[in-house]
Amino acid sequence: MIKKHYLLSPGPTPIPEGVLAAATHPMIHHRTPDFSRIFMDTVTGIKNIFQTKNDVFILASSGSGAMEAAVVNTLSPEDSAIVINGGKFGSRWAKICRAYGVSVREIVLEWGEPYTKEQLSEEMKKNPDIKAVFSTLAETSTGTAYDIRGYGEILTRSDAILVVDGISGIGATPCPMDKWNLDVLLSASQKSFMVPPGLAYISFSQKAWSLVEQSTLPKFYFDAKETKNSLNKETSPWTPAISLIIQQQEALKIINHIGLDNLITHHRILGEATRAGIQSIGLELLSKRPANILTAVKIPSGIDGKTLVKTMQEKYKAYIAGAQDPHKGEFFRIAHLGYMDGFDILTALSALEMALEDMGYSFQKGVCVCTAKEILKENWE
Amino acid sequence: MIKKHYLLSPGPTPIPEGVLAAATHPMIHHRTPDFSRIFMDTVTGIKNIFQTKNDVFILASSGSGAMEAAVVNTLSPEDSAIVINGGKFGSRWAKICRAYGVSVREIVLEWGEPYTKEQLSEEMKKNPDIKAVFSTLAETSTGTAYDIRGYGEILTRSDAILVVDGISGIGATPCPMDKWNLDVLLSASQKSFMVPPGLAYISFSQKAWSLVEQSTLPKFYFDAKETKNSLNKETSPWTPAISLIIQQQEALKIINHIGLDNLITHHRILGEATRAGIQSIGLELLSKRPANILTAVKIPSGIDGKTLVKTMQEKYKAYIAGAQDPHKGEFFRIAHLGYMDGFDILTALSALEMALEDMGYSFQKGVCVCTAKEILKENWE
Numbered sequence: 148m149i150k151k152h153y154l155l156s157p158g159p160t161p162i163p164e165g166v167l168a169a170a171t172h173p174m175i176h177h178r179t180p181d182f183s184r185i186f187m188d189t190v191t192g193i194k195n196i197f198q199t200k201n202d203v204f205i206l207a208s209s210g211s212g213a214m215e216a217a218v219v220n221t222l223s224p225e226d227s228a229i230v231i232n233g234g235k236f237g238s239r240w241a242k243i244c245r246a247y248g249v250s251v252r253e254i255v256l257e258w259g260e261p262y263t264k265e266q267l268s269e270e271m272k273k274n275p276d277i278k279a280v281f282s283t284l285a286e287t288s289t290g291t292a293y294d295i296r297g298y299g300e301i302l303t304r305s306d307a308i309l310v311v312d313g314i315s316g317i318g319a320t321p322c323p324m325d326k327w328n329l330d331v332l333l334s335a336s337q338k339s340f341m342v343p344p345g346l347a348y349i350s351f352s353q354k355a356w357s358l359v360e361q362s363t364l365p366k367f368y369f370d371a372k373e374t375k376n377s378l379n380k381e382t383s384p385w386t387p388a389i390s391l392i393i394q395q396q397e398a399l400k401i402i403n404h405i406g407l408d409n410l411i412t413h414h415r416i417l418g419e420a421t422r423a424g425i426q427s428i429g430l431e432l433l434s435k436r437p438a439n440i441l442t443a444v445k446i447p448s449g450i451d452g453k454t455l456v457k458t459m460q461e462k463y464k465a466y467i468a469g470a471q472d473p474h475k476g477e478f479f480r481i482a483h484l485g486y487m488d489g490f491d492i493l494t495a496l497s498a499l500e501m502a503l504e505d506m507g508y509s510f511q512k513g514v515c516v517c518t519a520k521e522i523l524k525e526n527w528e
Numbered sequence: 529m530i531k532k533h534y535l536l537s538p539g540p541t542p543i544p545e546g547v548l549a550a551a552t553h554p555m556i557h558h559r560t561p562d563f564s565r566i567f568m569d570t571v572t573g574i575k576n577i578f579q580t581k582n583d584v585f586i587l588a589s590s591g592s593g594a595m596e597a598a599v600v601n602t603l604s605p606e607d608s609a610i611v612i613n614g615g616k617f618g619s620r621w622a623k624i625c626r627a628y629g630v631s632v633r634e635i636v637l638e639w640g641e642p643y644t645k646e647q648l649s650e651e652m653k654k655n656p657d658i659k660a661v662f663s664t665l666a667e668t669s670t671g672t673a674y675d676i677r678g679y680g681e682i683l684t685r686s687d688a689i690l691v692v693d694g695i696s697g698i699g700a701t702p703c704p705m706d707k708w709n710l711d712v713l714l715s716a717s718q719k720s721f722m723v724p725p726g727l728a729y730i731s732f733s734q735k736a737w738s739l740v741e742q743s744t745l746p747k748f749y750f751d752a753k754e755t756k757n758s759l760n761k762e763t764s765p766w767t768p769a770i771s772l773i774i775q776q777q778e779a780l781k782i783i784n785h786i787g788l789d790n791l792i793t794h795h796r797i798l799g800e801a802t803r804a805g806i807q808s809i810g811l812e813l814l815s816k817r818p819a820n821i822l823t824a825v826k827i828p829s830g831i832d833g834k835t836l837v838k839t840m841q842e843k844y845k846a847y848i849a850g851a852q853d854p855h856k857g858e859f860f861r862i863a864h865l866g867y868m869d870g871f872d873i874l875t876a877l878s879a880l881e882m883a884l885e886d887m888g889y890s891f892q893k894g895v896c897v898c899t900a901k902e903i904l905k906e907n908w909e
Contacts, residue, residue, distance in 0.1 A: 152554070159555045159770055170551030170771060173533070174540045174724060176847050207726050208749065209588050211766040215749045246748040337767060343555060345588055345726045345769030365746060367627040368589065368596045385592040386718060388726030388769070389540055390551060466557050
């Protein structure tokens with residue numbers, strides 16, 4: 148029996164064939180007008196997705212590198228920052244800040260819990276010296292969306308900047324940088340951008356840039372001023388990841404053809420279909436404010452979570468993601484992120500039904516897939 | 529007239545077709561046994577090329593990122609270091625050290641001048657507090673090789689570590705890490721490793737690792753201890769540049785088929801042929817200790833350097849490199865690095881002859897190409 152592999156993880160995500168093929172573009176030199184055109188075309192495409200008039204910098208790093216860039220370029224030793232930590236990637240903000248000696252007021256949320264703008268407003272009043280608030284658009288470890296728009300409203304009334312990890316969320320959920328008054332926004336190539344990992348994107352508002360001018364934390368590779376100087380010359384300060392940028396340019400053609408609003412709507416529909424399917428067979432969502440990047444599902448009682456994930460991955464070749472530390476085995480995550488369609492979701496839910504059946508979970512067979520299919524069909528265009 | 533493009537620059541270098549094609553490998557997830565096998569296979573391949581028993585870490589960054597990693601992982605604030613600066617990339621060591629507050633004794637050499645182990649020995653005696661010596665195996669801006677073996681001899685008698693930027697040199701010129709007692713060695717994917725840019729490689733000796741244990745410079749993305757913990761689990765701490773690693777695995781098959789010694793010999797022969805060709809028509813080499821990665825050639829009097837490079841690049845589509853600041857226009861660089869063969873060299877020298885003729889340089893036509901061809905033919909196997 149032939150068994151194809153299905154990538155249903157929230158990064159890396161599936162790559163369109165044309166984007167895979169673009170990686171075979173002959174290697175060209177990065178200090179040439181030809182490459183500058185590709186580079187600036189790609190920068191423009193990312194700016195459109197970030198919905199910003201600010202510069203966008205392309206880094207040769209994973210998203211974590213851009214997170215470090217956000218910290219080291221805006222802060223100085225002994226600055227204080229709020230970190231909204233709702234999961235593994237929220238927690239990463241705190242780790243980076245502490246690695247550089249920044250004082251952290253860490254708001255540790257239960258995984259899947261929201262955090263309101265009113266809560267942030269209270270916290271800001273209690274901590275008037277805060278220089279920056281670090282937040283997450285859509286937390287990959289839990290599939291939870293945060294009220295970035297609301298945080299933006301609060302922080303426009305403050306001197307503090309709002310820094311947003313949009314690594315998984317951008318392209319899948321609304322996040323207009325300028326309209327929402329975000330000060331630092333970053334993302335990475337292996338999510339809705341439909342490209343292999345290796346590129347990160349970061350943008351600074353004018354308000355953030357005034358902190359960049361003052362920042363004294365040590366930096367070199369991620370130095371935003373160097374990067375800006377180079378961008379002014381239509382290049383990057385260090386050797387760029389040429390083939391990935393060529394692939395991003397190709398992927399942007401696909402994204403532009405779809406249109407950003409349609410891409411976000413697409414993600415919303417896939418998310419709704421997945422959640423409806425999951426709940427139709429009595430499974431529970433982890434998140435109280437689900438994001439449209441992935442659906443995190445609690446392991447039902449009587450089922451071993453690790454075995455379920457392993458069965459999905461190894462027997463059915465449906466590569467969903469398990470839960471991360473410290474919640475391993477407690478839930479699983481089905482991504483609906485990037486270059487995926489409705490049939491991918493139905494495949495995932497079919498595999499899930501089969502795996503649950505293998506493990507003796509009691510449910511009405513076919514209902515999960517059918518429920519999702521209905522929602523997809525209603526929205527089929 | 530059809531005009532193909534020829535990439536004759538010292539990074540990026542031409543990519544073998546099989547390695548280009550490997551970029552179309554379907555995207556797989558990085559937290560899987562399948563990817564771990566590719567990852568560890570690649571780590572082993574790089575270790576063999578570094579000729580070390582130490583761990584080798586694969587970073588998603590350009591070579592400059594690995595240079596920063598070398599500094600921030602081994603040093604602490606107010607440490608002192610010697611930087612041997614023979615060009616643009618030697619100078620980068622000093623910039624990184626200063627960005628982190630490390631005190632730098634910078635030895636600024638004329639571009640193309642060697643630096644002997646005796647000179648280093650004297651310098652060490654004068655500066656007994658030195659924690660690290662930063663050096664370059666083969667300086668890309670000048671095509672000069674430094675006596676890394678000799679520096680290793682000097683520093684084994686000292687507590688200071690020897691840090692070597694092998695970005696362009698590794699694979700093209702001998703540099704056995706363990707045998708020569710090098711403490712930190714690093715390189716990048718876009719040179720002899722025959723892969724697009726975006727990956728860097730770094731290894732620490734036991735002596736260097738004891739500094740890593742004590743180092744208090746701030747770091748996060750490049751934190752070697754995190755990277756080592758992850759390597760022990762056959763993975764990387766952040767999302768790796770998956771497609772580039774798959775390409776590196778493919779390129780290593782080619783390199784292993786050639787054999788490291790043969791690869792170095794190949795570079796030596798291409799270098800000798802190029803230099804002989806250049807000198808046969810009265811042109812002068814910039815370097816007094818030429819490396820086999822590229823040949824830097826002084827612009828003869830009466831010829832405008834920038835126009836020569838532009839003619840080579842635009843009219844003949846032979847993408848050689850010009851000189852970098854502050855020596856722009858004074859010389860040009862023909863690379864013989866990575867996936868290039870003897871015919872590439874003859875193409876480069878043919879284009880050079882044509883361009884020189886366009887510009888009115890007086891020489892016996894054909895001699896440059898012929899001289900190089902003779903040397904290539906003698907060594908053809």
